[in-house]
Every structure is written in C-alpha cells, then in structure tokens.
Amino acid sequence: MERRRTLMGRIRQSLSCGGDEDGEEDFLGESGGSCSLSPLQRMYGFAACLVSGFACMFLSLIVFFKPIKFAILFTFGNLFAVGSTAFLIGPSEQLRLMTDPVRIYATSICIGSVLLALISALLIHSKILTLIAIISEICALTWYSLSYVPFARRMVSELIICCCDTEI
Secondary structure, three states: OHHHHHHHHHHHHHHHOOOOOOOOOOOOOOOOOOOOOOHHHHHHHHHHHHHHHHHHHHHHHHOOOOHHHHHHHHHHHHHHHHHOHHHHHOHHHHHHHHOOOOOHHHHHHHHHHHHHHHHHHHHHOOHHHHHHHHHHHHHHHHHHHHOOOOOHHHHHHHHHHHHHOOOO
C-alpha cells in the first residue's frame, strides 16, 4: 500500500511540476526549472498518444492477412501506447522504471522483438519471420505489462505450469 502511495505521489508531483527537493529531473529531464507542459497538456499528450496507439492496433487488424503491413501498424501502435505514459510520469522516470531490475529482461526482450518485427517487415520483407517476430512481440509485451501488476507474473507462470503439466 505504501508503494502505491509513493507512486501516486510521484505522479501527482510530476503533473503539478513541483520542484524536486533532491535535485532530480522533472518531466522533460530539466532539473531546477518548471516543465514546459501544463498538466492539461500532459493529459492531452497522453490521450493522443494512447488513442493513436489503439488506432494503429485496430487498423492492423484490418490488414491482418498481410503480415508486413500488420507488423508495421501493430508495432507502431504498441510503441505509441507504451510511450504514452511518458507524458504522465516523464521520460526519465519511464526509462528508470523500464530498466528496473524486476523488468529489465522483459524490457530487453520487448525492445528486441519490436526491432526484429520492424527489421523483418521493412528490410527483409519475410512474412514468416515477421509473423514469428509479432508473436514474440505480443508475448514480450504481455510479460512486460504483467511486471507492473504485483504477483501477476508469478500467477501466470503457475497457471501455465498447471495447464501444461502432462502427468496423468
């Protein structure tokens, strides 16, 4: 409960552009000064990025049977959706959370699968490799997202072990 309060306090502080007592950077990586975006502009930026991400993901479903177009739209949709939170908590805080020891492996695999999906779709033009990259991207983004929910990854792991247990 205490951790949740501190996270909410940091979000409120970054939205209000309050000065940090310990010299940390604010929303846009500037220390000491006020940020250039108002709280309302941050909310608009978050909403616009998130809606753009969901629109790209929805449009990717329309071209589902064209794997290269699907991969490009789906990947950019995921990037927009994940990047939208940078408007709320700030890019430096988001990078700090992404490189937290709890989720560094999930972040690395997620970034790697995004890059693999874009390279296989844009440069290699391989439909099979693109599909493999998209499947790994979906799994990596799901695992990354679960890292923000307490005990979610452990519950999912135990559920998969129970479902895949082949002993009779």
